[in-house]
Amino acid sequence: MRILGAAVLAMEALVMGFAILIAMKTESASALIIGAVISIALLYSASLLKRKFGWIFASLLQVFILAYAIIVPALIWIGLVFLTLWVLAIVVGRKGEAIRRELMENPPKKSE
Numbered sequence: 001m002r003i004l005g006a007a008v009l010a011m012e013a014l015v016m017g018f019a020i021l022i023a024m025k026t027e028s029a030s031a032l033i034i035g036a037v038i039s040i041a042l043l044y045s046a047s048l049l050k051r052k053f054g055w056i057f058a059s060l061l062q063v064f065i066l067a068y069a070i071i072v073p074a075l076i077w078i079g080l081v082f083l084t085l086w087v088l089a090i091v092v093g094r095k096g097e098a099i100r101r102e103l104m105e106n107p108p109k110k111s112e
Contacts (some may be wrong), residue, residue: 001093006046008085009058012065013042015082019072031071038064055090062086 016039023031041061048054062083069076 001090001097002049004089004093005049005055005058005086008082008089009042009046009049009061012061012082013039015075015078016042016065016068019068019075022072022074027071035068035071038068059086 016035020032020035020039023035038061041064042058045054045058045061048057062079065082066076066079069079
């Protein structure tokens with residue numbers, strides 16, 4: 001679950017970097033700083049995924065990315081794609097961890 005989540009967050013940080021480049025032409029310095037803070041927070045939150053707080057913080061950042069679409073309108077579609085990927089990382093990750101836990105508790109028997 002952590003690996004999927006961290007991969008989504010890292011890719012989002014890159015996308016935010018590109019969104020900042022798009023915003024450089026038309027927006028103020030404060031809008032660029034907000035985008036940089038979101039991008040750095042995305043990278044930092046990938047390291048926090050060991051705890052429940054990290055997942056909550058990263059989920060909150062998904063909302064901020066969608067809100068940044070006010071500055072870069074094309075980011076709304078990309079933000080929705082990443083929001084979907086984030087939800088899928090949580091759902092698929094939980095299923096994978098449940099399967100792993102089951103295999104650890106009941107290892108398959110070797111047939112000879």
